[in-house]
Amino acid sequence: MAAPLFSAGLFLAVSQQLQVEQQPDQTWKLRTLAYSYHLLEDSNPDSRWIIRWEYVSHAQRRDEHPRHHVHIATIVDTPAGEMDLDKLHLSTGWVTIEEVIRFLIAEMGVKPKIADWDDQLLKSEELFKTWTRREV
Numbered sequence: 001m002a003a004p005l006f007s008a009g010l011f012l013a014v015s016q017q018l019q020v021e022q023q024p025d026q027t028w029k030l031r032t033l034a035y036s037y038h039l040l041e042d043s044n045p046d047s048r049w050i051i052r053w054e055y056v057s058h059a060q061r062r063d064e065h066p067r068h069h070v071h072i073a074t075i076v077d078t079p080a081g082e083m084d085l086d087k088l089h090l091s092t093g094w095v096t097i098e099e100v101i102r103f104l105i106a107e108m109g110v111k112p113k114i115a116d117w118d119d120q121l122l123k124s125e126e127l128f129k130t131w132t133r134r135e136v
Contacts (some may be wrong), residue, residue, distance in 0.1 A: 020056040033060050054089075
């Protein structure tokens with residue numbers, strides 16, 4: 001089931017595939033194998049999508065396209081002919097759910113649930129950086 005984005009009339013489906021790994025110091029670490037954030041026209045996750053942000057780890061795929069990528073449901077006319085952006089894997093870099101939420105509010109007009117939404121997203125991003133030792 002996709003979550004409704006009430007003020008935009010769209011829906012967001014989020015999925016993540018994780019693997020638990022035991023570390024040499026006997027602690028545990030979650031490793032992201034794949035994620036997807038789909039902006040949809042309907043609550044059914046199989047409904048028509050508008051934008052798909054995706055990541056597939058090296059462990060989950062062959063080296064046929066960028067691991068971090070986006071698909072956009074549109075065709076662009078170019079001098080070389082039509083370019084179908086839903087079939088291409090447009091490189092992005094790591095996309096956090098916070099960035100997707102920021103995009104939905106700032107660019108798509110989705111009404112935030114709280115007034116300090118950007119501060120909360122920034123705090124969450126800082127936690128992500130701390131936990132993963134990864135810059136976004």
